[in-house]
Amino acid sequence: MPENIEQMEDLSSTEKDRLAQTGLEVEMKNRSGSFFQVDQDIRQAASLEKGIEVLAIGEALRKYDWLKDHYWKLVPRDKDQYTKFVADQPDPRGFVIIARKGSRTVYPLQACLFLSKTPVQHVHNLIIAEEGAELHIISGCASASYTKTGSHVGVSEFYVGKGARVTSTMIHNWGEEISVFPRSAALVEEDGVFLSNYVCMQPVRKVQMAPVAYLKGKNAIARFSSITVTTPGSYMDLGSVVHLSAEGASAELLTRAITTGGTLISRGMIEGEVGHTKGHIECKGLILRDGVIHAIPEIKGNVVDTELSHEAAVGKIARDEIEYLMSRGLDEGVATATIIRGFLDVKIAGLPDVLQKQIDAAIDAAEKSGF
Amino acid sequence: MLDIEDLHVEIGGKEVLHDINLHIGEGETHVLMGPNGSGKTTLLRAIMGFAGLTLTEGRITFKGHDITRIPLHERAKMGMGMLFQRPPTIAGLKLGKLLEVTSGGDLKKVEEYSQYLHMDNFLDRSINLGFSGGEIKRSEVLQLMIQKPDFVMLDEPESGVDLENISLIGNAIAKLVDKDVHIVNRKKSGLVITHTGYILDYLDADFGHVMCDGVFRCHGNPREILKVIKTSGYKECLACQKI
Secondary structure, three states, X not given: OOOOOOOHHHOOHHHHHHHHOOOOOOOOOOOOEEEEEEOOEXXXXXXXXXXXXXXXXXXXXXXXXXXXXXXXXXXXXXXXXXXXXXXXXXXXXXXXXXXXXXXXXXXXXXXEEEEOOOOEEEEEEEEEEOOOOEEEEEEEEEEOOOOOEEEEEEEEEEEEOOOOEEEEEEXXXXXXXXXXXXXXXXXXXXXXXXXXXXXXXXXXXXXXXOXXXXXXXXXXXXXXXXXXXXXXXXXXXXXXXXXXXXXXXXXXXXXXXXXXXXXXXXXXXXXXOOOOEEEEEEEEEEEOOOOEEEEEEEEEEOOOOEEEEEEEEEEOOOHHHHHHHHOOOOOHHHHXXXXXXXXXXXXXXXXXXXXXXXXXXXXXXXXXXXX | OEEEEEEEEEEOOEEEEEEEEEEEOOOOEEEEEOOOOOOHHHHHHHHHOOOOOEEEEEEEEEOOEEOOOOOHHXXXXXXXXXXXXXXXXXXXXXXXXXXXXXXXXXXXXXXXXHHHOOOHHHOOOEEOOOOOHHHHHHHHHHHHHHHOOOEEEEEOOOOOOOHHHHHHHHHHHHHHOOOOOXXXXXXXXXXXXXXXXXXXXXXXXXXXXXXXXXXEEEEEOHHHHHHHHHHHOHHHHHHOOOO
16 A cells, blocks of 8 residues: 555556546646545645636635635535535535636546545535636546545535536546445526536445536526446435526436446436426436346426426347347347447537547446446 | 258247248349238348247258358358348447447448448437438448348348439449349349339349248249239239249
């Protein structure tokens, strides 16, 4: 076990590989800023982009008094035992990203949260995109190869200003005995766009989360996509909730889930609170080996002019699809893997290429290990 | 190329093909006609090796090898191919991705052939998802051009195809069965199901067969057979004593 991990470069190649699988660039290539936290120690917080700040949360709260208007304003401190645990920390950890009015990142900012020795890692992140700003964040969360047990509790609050665009892509690579409880919420103002992507293809003991987006401004958009493979012994309870609270607001929740023996609960909830709003939930699940995929899509309309719909399908790969590819000369295994790869191949509209490639790479890695 | 001897096929315990005998030589193209539900597609599926049907008797020999019991993909690897009348839709799997796999990564060839068949804008689309009738057939032909089978079975290649596309598809299919090669050097063989015979304008067929209720009623010149069916329908075949 390494004694001192000062920077990402100090990690052993095994750990670097584990982080690379979560989309992190240890050498910062194609990245415009970085935050690196090992257990509770913040090793790095830096931005290369003008108009964008990446700070450790403690420092940020001391530096900018106005942040208190954003701190614990979207996620309630007493939401559950995990938020209470984070709120009770005397010295908060995590990052603050502030994208000033009109600024934009050419390359994504990366946030790396690495669980090494501590039993519980806690973080609290604030992401603020002011009017017209464009911000792309990739958070890679991983545990060290030698870390067998532990928990990660993360609170994230996103503020997407007028006309701003924020994408948050989270790729997880935990261990079999790690439990993870992210608690996130986003406030999206007029013409703002919030895209949240979650990818987890590796074993984990338990992940439970249900991020919430409040679309408070006219024509605000939220899109949540989740692509997961649940392995035996893994339990994932993933949901997303969107409140359509302004005219023209729209939301889409998309899930592609595979189980190879684990349990996945896919919850989705869209509430149309005012007129001229739209929402759609799509959940597709493939059961490759006996496991559970439980889709719970919910739509709730409170007014005449809200259009909400959902579709969910869970099953196996159709025999005629496999045979179709076999008739082209692929053996059954390759035919099946090719179809699965296609099933997971979701192109997320509005996501920068470099991040789409990162998602594709995570799926490729899962494909290589034979799902 | 292909020899079928005394083949009997059951689906769900019921015999649907009875005592089928067929010989297709190297470089020959045969046409299979018959009313709907007569067993034509089932015969193609039995030759290709699809699940869901049971070969109770008989033998299929391909290029001198008994393939009666060998799996579907091995038959494809030996040089058999099939154009589906109604192929499945595979949501998510992009046509281009499949061609990349079947071409062994020869993206140049994929590009060239897809341009030829006007399918270059479909490579990024899920296979057959939202494709029109003509697009499905062009996608099928494209997949076969990449696969390059020595023996190709075509299940109603012209159905659902408009007049503009039929020549494109017809000419491409003609190449699949070596119609652009001098008869002496022609190596590839085909078995084509057609109802209309339009495809025969592009594809000179050597032999014709008529199937009714799971048996061959007639073998002969494909143009002559088609003429009879067009004027008198299949009832003439059923009444025919010439078999």
